[in-house]
Amino acid sequence: MKVTLKVWRQKDRNSPGELKSYQSPELSPNMSFLEMLDVVNEHLANQGEDPIAFDHDCREGICGTCSLVIDGKPHGPHKGIATCQTYMRSFKDGDEIVVEPFRAKPFPLIKDLVVDRKAFDRIQHAGGFISVRTGAAPDANAIPVPKENADLAMDAAQCIGCGACVAACKNASAMLFVSAKVSHLGLMPQGQPERYRRVKAMVNQMDAEGFGSCTVTGSCEAVCPKEISIDFIARMNRDYLVAILKGDPKAVRGGGAG
Amino acid sequence: MATLKSNIPSGPLSEKWEHHKFSSKLINPANKRKYKVIVVGAGLAGSSASATLAELGYEVHNFVFHDSPRRAHSVAAQGGINAAKNYQNDGDSVHRLFYDTIKGGDYRAREANVHRLAEVSVNIIDQCAAQGVPFAREYGGLLDNRSFGGAQVSRTFYARGQTGQQLLLGAYSALCRMIGNGGVKSYTHSEMLDLVVVDGHAKGIVVRDLQTGEITRHAADAVVLATGGYGNVFNLSTYARGSNATAILRAYRRGACFGNPCYTQIHPTCIPVSGDYQSKLTLMSESLRNDGRIWVPKKKEDCRKNPADIAEGDRDYYLERMYSAFGNLAPRDIASRAAKYVCDEGRGVGETGLGVYLDFGDSIKRLGEDKVRERYGNLFAMYHEITNEDAYKTPMRIYPAVHYTMGGLWVDYNLMSNLPGLFVLGEANFSDHGANRLGASALMQGLSDGYFVLPSTIATYLATVKPGARPSADSAAFTAAEKEVRAGIAAMVGSKGTRTPASFHKELGRIMWEHCGMARNKAGLEKGIARIAALREEYGKNLRVPGQENGWNQSIEQAGRVGDFIELGDLMCRDALMREESCGGHFREEYQYTAADSEVQQGLVNPGDVKRRDDEFAFVAAWEYAGAGKAPVLNKEPLVYEEVKMSTRSYK
Amino acid sequence: MNLLLQIWRSSLGKKYIMALSGAGLFLFVIGHLVGNLQFFLEPAAINRYGHFLKSTPEVLWPARLGLLALIGLHIVSALRLTAENKAARPEQYQAKVAPKDASLASRTMAMSGAIIASFIVYHLLHFTVQTPQVNFTGTDFDQLYEPNSGGADIYAMIVCGFSVWYVSLFYLISIGLLCTHLGHGVAAMFQSLGLRNHTWAPRIATGARVAAILIFLGYASIPVSVLLGRGKEYAKRIQSGVSPDKAGSAIKAAKGVEK
Known part of the structure; x- marks a missing residue:
């Protein structure tokens, strides 16, 4: 089979970009979408052209590095998988496929189809953790965790941090990502002490990064390669509301220890 | 010759670590913040080490080539992590985990480390x-x-089929906490391209910013490499496409010894290769072997048949037949090799004949499809996505693929290489798995090194360094290293050859799989070395790297990594050639049990099982770089077993 | 104050404002409907209701101001959020594909909101302020009096107002948009306030849709029944039977009813 690619080419953040057409060499339907891009890139390189820059790493749907908006949908036509798990058999011979980068102001473009998703990391730095030093942990079975909670926490924790939710949302909102993090830790008993502090810090950082807000369209959930539910957004909204109503903690008066 | 001092503490085996921790030097909190430690890599080992060192008060700088520390390939480990908790009351203990790991490693690991x-x-x-x-x-x-x-025993803890992901996110969250409070400075999209050695001590690195192409120098009191394994030498593997050996190989070129490079693990349950375009082999979790039965047709002529049409009596459940005690759960090297044997006999299935069935028919009958779906649903879905086959209806096809490298930079008990100040953690070092790694042990080792071992042992070295005495990043060794790095990149970009880095990588992979794969022999390895030499020469002359030096250019990254893989491939073949025995994942066809051996007659092993030669090869091979174009020098660290007796590894 | 500023500054805070003001407006829409449905009783019923409201300004005006505040908050936070959302994606996708799995209602909340807002302005001019220029009947609604009490005849006004087919059509379209807005908005309100989980999510979504449809049917029934002839005779009588000008102003002056 062969396809025509219309790929977003942009040298760097400050240069203008445009969609360019490429005719693929002969392809196998068993190729993954990224393998198809590899083949096209080899072809381009052999012709002395600059290969198409795209992000990828594990190629098994778990690292969250691959991105791409394929024919208007982040991670391609199928549900519950990432671009790297999309196979060419999902397309027909002669198809024209439009490939674009994830678009959002907090995801500045690096080159062609590669964007910078460090905004997600900064949200995590703000509070996406349980403060426990190495070595300070009690026995793992000292705190039982109801199976339902652990399972639900796992549903949220599966998030691979790819940013498809942002790419799909008409508001470029990162609520699904942030809520998955907040819910995962907020559902575990170990995460309770910092629950409200965490949600406040992470949501505020999310706002500071310039993501849009949630208008409950559900696009994020539909494209999420891990099918994370927007129920977690409701959970985060609730936690944040409680956090805001609780107000900032009372200042602790200083004092030396002897 | 390099000096290899293993620094294994004295005393009884079970007390060594406690005793060592107590006798190690401590650094007072006020001094800790004066020490700067560079950690390269942020997988399980790298992020746990960075976070813990920062918690202790060291100034930590973490470098990853990914866009985020959370992307490291530890994320892809599926099955689980071992721990001797004995929560199941099934007879597990620290000693049993230790013993299983030593035995699983075919008595080629260091006893005290394990x-x-x-x-x-x-x-x-x-x-x-x-x-x-x-x-x-x-x-x-x-x-x-x-x-x-x-x-x-049941000692594996897990989080669905995504244990590695969850453990990595745990370590990443600890790292995030320390980045957030200023304890760690995080550099992303930053690839280490050289190690800087000052007066014989590792004191810094040279880094390329992948977004801008900028080259920078970073000085520190100690350098920690946690950059993972080098299985991508084979091109096709279960590794991430970005996984590379550049950091450890460049440290090797600066004098760090490379331990047991030929020990690679071939994982038995991967999806078979389908074509030349393939970039990646996908692992199906080993946990599938708990409920799936592995078989091939007894008769060659049945191989093209629909598996449903092959009668029960015509199926060969070869692992159950050959290894009755462990059956389908036999260790990875054994299961992989058995698959190779049956395929070599012409009984392999699938289009290429390189595949065996992993059949859930019995489990579905026994447990019901729902239960199977609950346990392995995501894996079945993944399999369907890749092969377009429904494993609930027809057996999966699997074949072994390169999955892990037990070899790595040589380290002592403190995880420090023979270059003082250079520490190596996780898969990047050679230490704990011997010649074969057991399932669910890689996560354990990465986190053990990062959370608990290094943070304690690094003080032993730092205590010998005067606080504030680290060389400046502008000193001669640093500028010289930067110059070399720049020259290397300029040469690659300037070379006007005709072959892309990917084509070299593919060829290298074919050479390695053919000559240094699941079964190796003298003639093949010699041929492999010759073919790699020719490939290296062509790489020097005929490389084509499109694009420019500055800015985002994935071809530069790829070209550099492939060059390093070629060099490492050569080293692996040399090591495999030198090691005239079979052990764990290293199988030399010349050294295998035959029907004439007494162990076979006693029923301990099968003909074709690996045959060790403890009298001559009970040592760690630590290869030392001798300069460009020169054969590396072999150093040996004898493996001394105080507690365990080296014996024939039997899984029957 | 700091707390309010925090709420206003955070995206979630503004969503809470949207949700709570929306909830208030939703309740008003229901209350208003219940009042309006008295149209289906005898004319005196709804007229009595109208007189009651107008004669108790101490209830009417706080309610009106409260509603105005809710609308204000709803619109201002919507505008602010929309601006932020637009800014979050400066560059659009080239491939023309509807956002994945998002309902039309959810994607057009700002547009339906804007049309509803303009409808509200018209509706107020039409029936509350009773600006004669916008009712297209040639009758000043202000001049319709109930023969018995001499008070404003709301029943006749409704019949009169809706007997213009294009006014009714605009009304129906606007109510339709209001109900799509509500169908998504009410469910989203539960989501924004976090009052939703996987058990309740489908119930809330269905409930919101059912409520929206009932509200639509309720409101739509009035102009539809007018166009089908309900109250035609009565309204004609009121329009023609009473000598509008003097009598009207005389009674008004006597009663001191303010407009």
Whole structure:
């Protein structure tokens, strides 16, 4: 089979970009979408052209590095998988496929189809953790965790941090990502002490990064390669509301220890 | 010749680690912040080490080539992590985990390291649970366990089929906390391209910013490499496409010895290769072997038939037949090799004939499809996505693929290489798995090194360094290293050849798989070395790297990494050639059990099993770089077993 | 104050404002409907209701101001959020594909909101302020009096107002948009306030849709029944039977009813 690619080419953040057409060499339907891009890139390189820059790493749907908006949908036509798990058999011979980068102001473009998703990391730095030093942990079975909670926490924790939710949302909102993090830790008993502090810090950082807000369209959930539910957004909204109503903690008066 | 001092503490095996910790030097808190430590890599080992060192008060700088520390390939580990918790009351103990690991490694690991690993394993689970890792639970709220390849007890903790992801996110969250409070400075999209050695001590690195192409120098009091394994030498593997050996190979070129490079693990349950375009082999979790039965047709002529049409009596459940005690759960090297044998006999299935069936028919009958779906649903879905086949209806096809490298930079008990100040953690070092790694042990080792071992042992070295005495990043050694790096990149970009880095990588992979893969022999290895030499020469002359030096250019990254793989491939073949024995994942066809051996007659092993030669090869091969174009020098660290007796590894 | 500023500054805070003001407006829409449905009783019923409201300004005006505040908050936070959302994606996708799995209602909340807002302005001019220029009947609604009490005849006004087919059509379209807005908005309100989980999510979504449809049917029934002839005779009588000008102003002056 062969396809025509219309790929977003942009040298760097400050240069203008445009969609360019490429005719693929002969392809196998068993190729993954990224393998198809590899083949096209080899072809381009052999012709002395600059290969198409795209992000990828594990190629098994778990690292969250691959991105791409394929024919208007982040991670391609199928549900519950990432671009790297999309196979060419999902397309027909002669198809024209439009490939674009994830678009959002907090995801500045690096080159062609590669964007910078460090905004997600900064949200995590703000509070996406349980403060426990190495070595300070009690026995793992000292705190039982109801199976339902652990399972639900796992549903949220599966998030691979790819940013498809942002790419799909008409508001470029990162609520699904942030809520998955907040819910995962907020559902575990170990995460309770910092629950409200965490949600406040992470949501505020999310706002500071310039993501849009949630208008409950559900696009994020539909494209999420891990099918994370927007129920977690409701959970985060609730936690944040409680956090805001609780107000900032009372200042602790200083004092030396002897 | 390099000096290899293993620095294994004296005393009884089970007390060595406690004793060592007590006798190690401490650094007072005020001084700790004066020490700067560079950590390269942020997988399990790198992020746990960075976070813990920062918690202790060291100034930590972490470098990753990914866009985020959370992308490291530890994320892809599926099955689980071992720990000697004995929550199942099935007879597990630190000693049993230690023994299983030593035996699983075919008596080629360092006894003291492995015992320490088993001891620390229990702390890892505590630590991860406290971080909020959502491990699988029972209804009572306590942790669930499962059994995993090569173990007869249930000691594996897991989080669905995504244990590596969850543990990595746990370590990443600890790292985030320390980045957030300023303890760690994080550099992303930053690839280490050289190690800087000052007066024989590792004192810094040279880094390329992948976004801008900018080259920078970074000085520190110690450098920690946690950059993972080098299985991508084979091109096709279960590794991430970005996984590379550049950091450890460049440290090797600066004088760090490379330990046991030929020890590679071939994982038995991967999806078979389908074509030349393929970039990646996908692992199907070993946990599938708990409920799936592996078989091939007894008769060659049945191989093209629909598996449903092959009668039960015409199926050969070869692992159950050959290894009755472990059956389908036999260790990875054994299961992989057995698959190779049956395929070599012409009984392989699938289009290429390189595949065996992993059949869930019996389990579906026994447990019902729902239960199977609950346990392995995501894996079946993944299999369907890749092959377009429904494994609930027809057996999966699997074949072995390169999955892990037990070899790596040589380190002593303190995880320090022969270059003082250079520490190596996780898969990047050679230490704990001997010649074969057991399932669910890689996560254990990465976290053990990062959370518990290095943070304690690094003080032994730092205590010998005067605080504030580290060389400046502008000193001669640094500028010289930067110049070399720049020259290397300029040469690659300037070369006007006709072959892309990917084409070299593919060819290297074919050479390695053919000559240094699941079965090796003298003639093949010699041929492999010659073919790699020719490839290297062509790489020097005929490379084509499109694009420019500055800015985002993935071709530069790829070209540099492939060059390093070629050099490492050569080293692996040399090591495999030197090691005239079979052990674990290293199988030399010349050294295998035959029907004439007494062990076979006693029923301990099967003909074709690996045959060690403890009298001559009970040592760690630590290869030392001798300069460009020169053959590397072999150093030997004898393996001294105080507690365990080296014996024939039997899984029958 | 700091707390309010925090709420206003955070995206979630503004969503809470949207949700709570929306909830208030939703309740008003229901209350208003219940009042309006008295149209289906005898004319005196709804007229009595109208007189009651107008004669108790101490209830009417706080309610009106409260509603105005809710609308204000709803619109201002919507505008602010929309601006932020637009800014979050400066560059659009080239491939023309509807956002994945998002309902039309959810994607057009700002547009339906804007049309509803303009409708509200018209509706107020039409029936509350009773600006004669916008009712297209040639009758000043202000001049319709109930023969018995001499008070404003709301019943006749409704019949009169809706007997213009294009006014009714605009009314129906606007109510339709209001109900799509509500069908999504009410469910989203539960989501924004976090009052939703996987058990309740489908119930809330269905409930919101059912409520929206009932509200639409309720409101739509009035102009539809007018166009089908309900109250035609009565309204004619009121329009023609009473000598509008003097009598009207005389009674008004006597009663001191303010407009």
